[in-house]
Amino acid sequence: MPTLKELFALFGKEAPEVPVRGLTLDSRRVEPGFVFVAVPGVPLPHRKPLDGHDFVPEALARGAVAVVGERPLALPVPYLQVADGRQALALLARRFHGEPDRKLLLVGVTGSKGKSTTASLLHHLLKRAQGGSALLSTVGLRLGEEARPPVGHFTTPEAPEVYAFLREAADRGLKSAVLEVSSHALALKRVEGLTFRVGVFVNFYPDDHLDFHGTAEAYFRAKALLVERSDLAVLARSLPHFPRLAQRPHLSFGEGGEVYAEGLRETPEGLAFRLHTPWGSGEAFLPLLGAYNLENALAASAAALALGVGLEAVLEGLATFPGVPGRMEVVLKAPFRVVIDFAHTGKSLEAALKTLRPTTPGRLLLVVGAAGERDPQRRVDIGRVAARLADKTFFTEEDHRGEDLFAILEAMAQAARAEGGVYELVPDREEAILKAILEARPGDTVLLAGKGHEATLERGQVALPWNEREAALKALRARGLP
Known part of the structure; x- marks a missing residue:
C-alpha cells in the first residue's frame, strides 16, 4: 500500500509515512485512509458547477487523511496545493496504482460516433489473435473473457478508476488494453499520463458537445490530444483536419486511405465487402446492420493490422464479432x-x-x-x-x-x-x-x-x-x- 510520503513526493512536498487506501474527487466516496482531491466543477450553460473545495469538510468527516486542492487552505490534515487539481488527480492515481500502463500495450479510440463499436471490435480482434486483452468502454469492461458493467455514466471514467482498471488488467497478466477515450476525458485529464501505442480517430462531427467545449475547434483540439499522445495514429481519411493530424506517424483508412473497402453489400445479416490493406486483400463480412459500421470495421482492422494481427485473423475476427449491447x-x-x-x-x-x-x-x-x-x-x-x-x-x-x-x-x-x-x-x-x-x-x-x-x-x-x-x-x- 503506497504512503502519503510517496504520493506527495511527486510534487516535491513532504508528508508523513501514512498508508493511503485510495483517492477520489467525490467526497461521497471518501473512506478512512483516502486522499480527497478537490477540483472545480465543469461549467455548463444549464447549471452552476459544483466545486470540490466546498466538500472538503465532508471528506474530512469521512476519514480523509490528506487533501489536494487548488486554493490556499489551512486544514488539520496534510494539504497539497496544486495549480491543476485534475492533472494532480491523474498523476496521483498513476503512482497509487503502481504505473500499470508500463506493463500494457495501450490503444485509444476516439471519434464523434462509433467509438464503442470500434473499440469493442478492436478488442475482439486483439483478443482472438493475441489473447489477453482488456477493454474499457461506454458499454462495459472486459478483462480477458470476464465482462463487467461500465463504470458510472461516463464514456471514460475518472482517472482513479482508469488506473485501477489498468492495474487489474496488468495483474491478471493481460498484454494489451483498448480504451474508449471521449473528448471530455481528454479535456478533463482523465487519461493524463498515458501514452498509447496506437490512437484511433474514427470521425469528427463539429457540432457535437458544443455545450461543453464551446467551439468546434476546441472540441477538435481535445480529441487531437489522443493523436499527440500516440506512437502511431490510425486516422479516417475523411477527417476535416486530416492534414493537421497526418503530420505525425499514421495509417489512414477509408476512401483514399491505405486501408479501404470495395463493393459494399448490405444484407439483412450484416455487411459484406472486400478489404484492401498494405498487408493484402480479402473478402470480409461483418455481422452488423448499418453501412456506417463499415467505417468502424476499417478503423478496427487498420489498428489491428498495425499492431501485428495477421490479415486472415482480422477477416476471421470481423466475421465472428458478436456485436455491441445496445448498438443496433x-x-x-x-x-x-x-x-x-x-x-x-x-x-x-x-x-x-x-x-x-x-x-x-x-x-x-x-x-x-x-x-x-x-x-x-x-x-x-x-x-x-x-x-x-x-x-x-x-x-x-x-x-x-x-x-x-x-x-x-x-x-x-x-x-x-x-x-x-x-x-x-x-x-x-x-x-x-x-x-x-x-x-x-x-x-x-x-x-x-x-x-x-x-x-x-x-x-x-x-x-x-x-x-x-x-x-x-x-x-x-x-x-x-x-
Missing part, C-alpha cells in the same frame, strides 16, 4: 422487428432510421427521448428527424435529470409538428415501449432509441436501475410473444 441490437426478428440502439442525437438517430428503413416492409415506430442538462438543440434535432423518418414516434423520457421532463417533451413535439410528424407524448419510458410494441403489426420495425446499453434512468436527482432489453421483453410478453 435485435431483440425480436418476427412477426415484427424490435431493435435497440444508443442513437441519442439527431445525426445518430437519422443514421439508425435510414439503416432500418430498407429492410422494413411495414412501418417504422420509434420510441425516443432527449436528455436533460445537455445541449437543448439535441431535442429539436431529434424531433425533426423523428418526424421526417419515422411513421410514428412515442416521445418519452431519457435521463431528464434536473430539467422539467414535460418541457423537454414539448420541445421535441414542437419540432415534430413543424415537420408534420405523427407522435404521442408518453412520459414514462416503460409505458412508451409497451405502447409501441402493442401497436406494431407484422412487417413493422420498432426502434427503441437513446438508452442502448445504459443501466440507469435518471429522473431528477435519482438514478433508477434500467435495462432497455428487459423493458422490451416485458412488453413482448404482455403481447403474448416470447
